[in-house]
Structures are given as C-alpha cells and as structure tokens.
Amino acid sequence: MLYYIYDGTFDGLLTAIYDSYYKKDFPEQIVPQDNFTDNFLINKVYIRTDEEKSKKVHDAILQKISRGAMANIMYAYLSEHENAGIFILEYLRFGFKVGKIIDSYLADDRVNNINKLVTKVAREKHLLAGIIRFRLLQNNIYYALIEPQYNTICLLGKHFAGRMSDQVFVIHDVKRSYGVFYDKTKWFMSDIEINKDIVLHEKEIFYQELWKRYFDGITIESRLNPKLQSNHMPKRYWKYLIEMN
Amino acid sequence: MDLNEKIKILSDSAKYDVSCSSSGSSRKNKKGGIGNAAPSGICHSWTPDGRCISLLKILFTNYCIYDCKYCVNRSSNDIPRASFTTDELVNLIINFYRRNYIEGLFLSSAVCVSPDHTMELLLKSVKRLREEFNFNGYIHVKAIPGASNALIEETGKYVDRMSINIELPSDESLKLLAPQKTKESIIKPMGLIKSGIIQYQEEKLKFKNAPQFVPGGQSTQLIVGATKENDLKILKLSEYLYNSYKLKRVYYSAYVPVSNHPNLPAISRPPLLREHRLYQADWLLRFYGFSSDELLNEEHPNFDELLDPKSGWAIRNLDKFPVEINKADYYTLLRVPGIGVKSAQRIVQGRKVSMLDFSDLKKLGIVLKRAKYFITCKGKYFPQRSIPTNPVSIKSRLLLEDNIKTHENIEQLSFFTLFPDIMAAEGEL
Structure with missing residues (x-):
C-alpha cells in the first residue's frame, strides 16, 4: 500500500498531485501528516511541499479543466475528510481526461465524491456567515x-x-x-x-x-x-x- | 420605559408578520461604511418555532388609531404600548449589526396619529441609518396604507424592499374585519412602488449610477384562515399580484387567534398545514410554470390537506405521465412530483454525458419516493414489484408512504418532519 504523506497545506496537497503524475504513481491514500497512523504494511512517501509544483498544478487545472473545478477541490480539501486527498486526485485525473465538462458527470463516483464534500463545506460556510x-x-x-x-x-x-x-x-x-x-x-x-x-x-x-x-x-x-x-x-x-x- | 421593555413589546407585536427575507438585493458597502446585502439572503438564527431570524423585525410603535379585528395591535385591545425614539432604534440596529446578530432591519409600525405621521417616522429612521451612519445593510420597510405618494416614493430611495400587507384577501373581509381600511388605500401604493421599480430598472440599463429604488422588490402578506376565502381565491389573488404588480413574494400567514371577536372564526390553533400547502402552490406558480387554474378549480377550490399540490395535479393528469427522464425537457421534468428545481437542473446536466438510470438518479440526489410513480428511465419503470398506474392506487401509495411516518408521530404538526426538504427551501421566510 502506497501512502503519500503531506504537510497538511493546500500547496502540499497540490505538490502530491504533481508528484504522483511525475512518478506515474497511484497512491492508495494522500493524507496530512497529523492524521497519519503508521502500520508496517504501508509504503510511505513523504511529500516535500514545493510552491512551484503547486502552481503548475493550479495553472493546469484552470487551463485544462475549469475555475469551478479549482474551487471544488479547495472546498473538498477544507472538508478535512479522511479521503479528501485521494478523492481530489481521482477527480483531477478524470478532469484532465474529459476537460471542463467534468461537472456534468454527476453520477460518476469520482465527481460525486467531491460534490458531496463541496456541498457540506459550502453549507457550513453559509450557515457560519449568519451564526x-x-x-x-x-x-x-x-x-x-x-x-x-x-x-x-x-x-x-x-x-x-x-x-x-x-x-x-x-x-x-x-x-x-x-x-x-x-x-x-x-x-x-x-x-x-x-x-x-x-x-x-x-x-x-x-x-x-x-x-x-x-x-x-x-x-x-x-x-x-x-x-x-x-x-x-x-x-x-x-x-x-x-x-x- | 427602558429599552429592554420596549424591545419586548415591539417585537412581540411584530412577530405575526412572517416575512423575514433578506434576499434579492446586492447593495454594496461604501468606503468607511458598515454593511452590505447578500443577494442570497442570510439567516442569522432560528427561533424555537423554527422560523429564521434574518432581519430585526420590529415595530416603531404599537400605538394604533385603527381597530382591525384580526390584529393584536387594534386600538381596543388592552396591551402594553411603547414607541421607540429614532436614536434608540438606529443605535440598536448598528450595535446588533456589528455583532452579526442580524442582516438588517425590517421596520413596520402601527398607525400612530395619522398614516403620514407614521410614514415620516419610518422614513426618518432609515434616512438616518443610510446617511448619518453610512449603513448599507438590508432594509425592508412597510409602506403605511394611506400615506402620501411623496413620502412613499422618498422612502423607496433608501430601502431594499418595501411591502404593504393586504392581509384580508377580499373586499368583503376587509369591510367585516378592518372597516377603517379600504382596498384602494392598499392597492394604490402598491402600484406606486411598482412603477418606481420599473422606472429604476429602466434607468439602470442606461446609467450605471442610477439612484436605487427598492432593488429587492415588493412583497405582501395574506392572512389564511381568518376569513372564509377558499384556496382558489387566495391563489388567484397571488397570481394576479405576481403578474400585474410584479411582486417578489406573497407571504401567507396562518391566522393565530389573537381575539375572540364574533366576526372571527373560533379556532384553537393556526391552520399551519393549509398555510404550508399554499406556500407549495406559490412555489409552483413562481418557479415551476404552473398556473392557478391547473391546481384548483371551482369544483375543487381547496387543496387536499393530505397531498401536496403537485402530486394532486399529477394524479389528475396521469395522461401526461410517465415522463422519460432521458428525453423530457426541463419544464416537463419540473412537473414530476418529487422533482424540484435543483433535481431537474441536475438531470438536464447529467444526461449530457450519459443516459441515466435509476441508480444514477440516486447518485444525483434525486428523491424517488414520489417521483418513481411518474417516471421511466431508458423506457423502464422503477424496478419494484409493481408500480401502479391508476390514480386511486397511486394516491393511496403516496399517502401510505407518508402515513407510515405520521403514525410514529401523532402530533398534528408532523408535516414539518414529513417535508423537511420543502421546509428547508422556505427556511428563509
């Protein structure tokens, strides 16, 4: 089992995405270091956050997918869901394949998983603005x-x-x-x-x-x-x- | 009298006004100012009756010269009375707003001394908020029936929304319960505000900085259950107001017994379920492309309390069903019971990339409880042992789905739990 472990920042997460593409890796999980519990079956890769790599991923998302997709993964990241990292990777892999029409694939798990997290975060944001x-x-x-x-x-x-x-x-x-x-x-x-x-x-x-x-x-x-x-x-x-x- | 006592009296008197919406305006903050409006509206709290608090909903005064029978503030009613001073009111708003308790102000008033005198008090308060305190949050002001055109027009320049409550849905009822008010005194200012809004919208197209006039639109309220009007009459009136007066919202307020005058019905609790059905029908008029004639007619002038209006319509019009999810256009989808605006949009979006089946619909978040009797996916009905196709069995199935739950919860008001999604849509009343 391959685990990517990043520092918990959004830049760290995008760096992990970059590295997985560059190394042609298919990690099982991408987790922030604070939430990581080790066991001997796990093959660990520690991601070194790199703003340049992060920016490249950011620009690629805007160019090849959409601004909406960028906002979606940001919200999904903020959900702090245990699978947020790997859901984001799967969503982006799919997005780089199909482009800006990705958000029409509502019944596809790769999109649906992200949408569910986005809804929860967006709802809490709106609620907090009031309370x-x-x-x-x-x-x-x-x-x-x-x-x-x-x-x-x-x-x-x-x-x-x-x-x-x-x-x-x-x-x-x-x-x-x-x-x-x-x-x-x-x-x-x-x-x-x-x-x-x-x-x-x-x-x-x-x-x-x-x-x-x-x-x-x-x-x-x-x-x-x-x-x-x-x-x-x-x-x-x-x-x-x-x-x- | 101290401020605590005033707030108690003047909020207690204002609470039967159901409108609390802060939506529809995108007023920006100014430099060094305080506040702005969020087009979606924001709820800041919910009271134990489940209604949202968005605006500070309060009366300027509850001293009233009128004696409308249905109203808690009628002059013959023996209740404690109070008035704010403008200073007290504006300080309260600013201090509540800075603490993020509220989205703005909903200012109304009993009619004190004269309609013009009252309107002047309201105008003075909102003008000070805007000009002296540079307050740019949401303001909704009640236009006082009988106030002069000039005062109403002037007020419109400072507020986001204006409303005049019709309250009683017919001339006869007005005569019976509010003999000092006339239809004209209500309808005239509505027309005035309407033309002000139209003028503003035209100017906005030509000049970027056209002075605002009631950018959040106009609304009104109808009391349900205090007089003998049926649902058809009420819904027809709403439809007329939406079409001819371009109203943004009509609110329905289940009559809460506040008096035992012989002209008023003796009821023990407000007709909440009826109010709920009217709201559902109101939504069908505004967002689903229905007309009142489709929902009710002289033979069936009232909604079935057990069945929501859309399901009722669908059962009467089974020849239009089933609808094929992968082919039907947006407006046809909207007419399927259980499919709302969001669901219909998702279906239209989702089928761009692939044909949808029932398991896809579930992933899209479509609730099939009602819809399954009225749709097919790829030509097939929902995979269940038998989907009935005659009106009587469909109706009994729909009721059964609800009743299973009603039995768990014998209390009459359990419809809140039956239709939480619809209530959520109405959350920001």
Whole structure:
C-alpha cells in the first residue's frame, strides 16, 4: 500500500498531485501528516511541499479543466475528510481526461465524491456567515469564537471584511487554534494563542441582553417546533450563540 | 420605559408578520461604511418555532388609531404600548449589526396619529441609518396604507424592499374585519412602488449610477384562515399580484387567534398545514410554470390537506405521465412530483454525458419516493414489484408512504418532519 504523506497545506496537497503524475504513481491514500497512523504494511512517501509544483498544478487545472473545478477541490480539501486527498486526485485525473465538462458527470463516483464534500463545506460556510457572533472587547476589538465542523473560517474573511469594513475583528476557530484577523484595511489568517484574560466592553452585556430579549419576543408560542429549529441550526453550533445560552 | 421593555413589546407585536427575507438585493458597502446585502439572503438564527431570524423585525410603535379585528395591535385591545425614539432604534440596529446578530432591519409600525405621521417616522429612521451612519445593510420597510405618494416614493430611495400587507384577501373581509381600511388605500401604493421599480430598472440599463429604488422588490402578506376565502381565491389573488404588480413574494400567514371577536372564526390553533400547502402552490406558480387554474378549480377550490399540490395535479393528469427522464425537457421534468428545481437542473446536466438510470438518479440526489410513480428511465419503470398506474392506487401509495411516518408521530404538526426538504427551501421566510 502506497501512502503519500503531506504537510497538511493546500500547496502540499497540490505538490502530491504533481508528484504522483511525475512518478506515474497511484497512491492508495494522500493524507496530512497529523492524521497519519503508521502500520508496517504501508509504503510511505513523504511529500516535500514545493510552491512551484503547486502552481503548475493550479495553472493546469484552470487551463485544462475549469475555475469551478479549482474551487471544488479547495472546498473538498477544507472538508478535512479522511479521503479528501485521494478523492481530489481521482477527480483531477478524470478532469484532465474529459476537460471542463467534468461537472456534468454527476453520477460518476469520482465527481460525486467531491460534490458531496463541496456541498457540506459550502453549507457550513453559509450557515457560519449568519451564526458567528461578535463580542465587543474592552480594547474595541470585535471577537468571535466558533468551532466549525469543517475548516471553513478562511472562506469568511472576505465576507466579513466587506461588511464590517470599519471595525477591527477576529474570528477564532477554537478547534484549530487559528483565526481570521481584520485591521480595517486587510484581512489575514494567523495562529491564535490566548495568554491573558479576555475582558468584555462595558456595554457588551447590555446588547447581549437586548438581543436575548428580542429573540424571546419574536417567537410565536402557538407554532413551537424545536425540531425544525435544530434542523436549521444544529446543536453543535449552539455553544457560542448568545441567544441559546 | 427602558429599552429592554420596549424591545419586548415591539417585537412581540411584530412577530405575526412572517416575512423575514433578506434576499434579492446586492447593495454594496461604501468606503468607511458598515454593511452590505447578500443577494442570497442570510439567516442569522432560528427561533424555537423554527422560523429564521434574518432581519430585526420590529415595530416603531404599537400605538394604533385603527381597530382591525384580526390584529393584536387594534386600538381596543388592552396591551402594553411603547414607541421607540429614532436614536434608540438606529443605535440598536448598528450595535446588533456589528455583532452579526442580524442582516438588517425590517421596520413596520402601527398607525400612530395619522398614516403620514407614521410614514415620516419610518422614513426618518432609515434616512438616518443610510446617511448619518453610512449603513448599507438590508432594509425592508412597510409602506403605511394611506400615506402620501411623496413620502412613499422618498422612502423607496433608501430601502431594499418595501411591502404593504393586504392581509384580508377580499373586499368583503376587509369591510367585516378592518372597516377603517379600504382596498384602494392598499392597492394604490402598491402600484406606486411598482412603477418606481420599473422606472429604476429602466434607468439602470442606461446609467450605471442610477439612484436605487427598492432593488429587492415588493412583497405582501395574506392572512389564511381568518376569513372564509377558499384556496382558489387566495391563489388567484397571488397570481394576479405576481403578474400585474410584479411582486417578489406573497407571504401567507396562518391566522393565530389573537381575539375572540364574533366576526372571527373560533379556532384553537393556526391552520399551519393549509398555510404550508399554499406556500407549495406559490412555489409552483413562481418557479415551476404552473398556473392557478391547473391546481384548483371551482369544483375543487381547496387543496387536499393530505397531498401536496403537485402530486394532486399529477394524479389528475396521469395522461401526461410517465415522463422519460432521458428525453423530457426541463419544464416537463419540473412537473414530476418529487422533482424540484435543483433535481431537474441536475438531470438536464447529467444526461449530457450519459443516459441515466435509476441508480444514477440516486447518485444525483434525486428523491424517488414520489417521483418513481411518474417516471421511466431508458423506457423502464422503477424496478419494484409493481408500480401502479391508476390514480386511486397511486394516491393511496403516496399517502401510505407518508402515513407510515405520521403514525410514529401523532402530533398534528408532523408535516414539518414529513417535508423537511420543502421546509428547508422556505427556511428563509
């Protein structure tokens, strides 16, 4: 069994794709090193991330397949699914063969596997755009905590930088210990390590209470349907929602 | 009165307005400004009744000079009353928006002092949000029936969506339950907004920077079950509003008993299933190419509560089935029960590269529960022991598929669990 092991970055993954073409390899799995559990049957190849190789793959996808295919594999990668790496390789091999019509092959497993992941990630991205809650801190930073199922917060930087253009904010992915930062001019990603207490702005609790009051006021008692509520907004996201606590 | 108390009173009074959609506008943020609109709309939370919160839906005031029988804010009703000041309201919006609680504002009001006075209050609030706070998020404002043309037109320049609620679907019902309102006072401003929107759309083609006017379109709401109109009458009215007034949405609100006036029906719970069927039919009008005459007629003026409108239509029109998945055009596919817009698009896309069979359909995510009675793939019916072809057996099969589940869940409202996909489509009400 041949395993490709990469550093977990998107560039690393694209490098792995490049190497598999160059060496005419058919790896069984392409996995990030953090998720890799060794056993003696596995034949390991460690991929050395190379931006040049990654760029070549990127350009080839745009030229020979489509911009949509590029977005698809990006989303599939962000799903962090255990088979994402190998699904992406199979999808791209097929794509390089059939070209931009690839996304019409909806019933083909190589396409279907990717589409399923894309749907999940896209859905979470849209949900998070709505349910992220900023708390205003004493130092005037708007700070949001979230534990997404997939690695989606990097998809949200542009959205929030566009609408909250005049406020400094941080969206903190607690599970992955990193976040989106925005400083009123540009947004970027960075690791987060919190080493001092977070102090709320004096007005913060006031607005949280108003929001809860509104949430209670707008509910129609004779239509209660908590199951529908949690269908739309799964309970795993409630932890950081002000109105649910 | 403190702000907490006001929010409680003024949101409680606003909640029977079902519209909460923030879609249809692509307003951009300005330099140094706050907010923009997402064309798809974004839901920010869901209340325990399963409805989404997208906009801060609130009344400016619930002091009302009118005494409409069906309305919780009628002047004769003994409830706590409150009014915002513009300062309070705009600060609230900005602070909620910055925390990402909301997508914008849906501002409505009871009629306080006079229609013009009320409309001025609403206009002043949205104007301050746009001009003073450089707020570019979504704003939906209610046009107050009876307010002057000039005020309504001026308001249209600042908002993304405007609506006037018809509430009662006929003249007689208006006379019975809202004698101080007339059909004219509702229809006239709708026409005004419609021509404003058309003018804006024409100018937009000529000038890139044409001043916006209600870019998210116009909507209205009809109350279902407070008066005796049948489904046919309601659906005909909606169809007329879509065709002649170019409305973006008609909302249906199951009447929630808020008064025991003798002119109102004595019901214990809102007719949610009927509301649901009307929404399904509304979707058929707007996205599936159906007309109201196909769905209902004078002999059958109401929807079968047990069967969705499309299945009902298909069973009455079995001569049009089965449909061959690999040949039928898009609009024919759309008419198959169980096949929605996304499914039809996927089928059309997928068959470009290969003939589809039933296992392919499953991979495309097509739900066959209903569809299998109405389609063939490569000339063959679904491989099941027997697929009935007469209306009575198809109907009983369809009901059986649902009833198996209804028994597990005796509660009357279980249709939410029966049709989660449809409810998801309506999620952003």
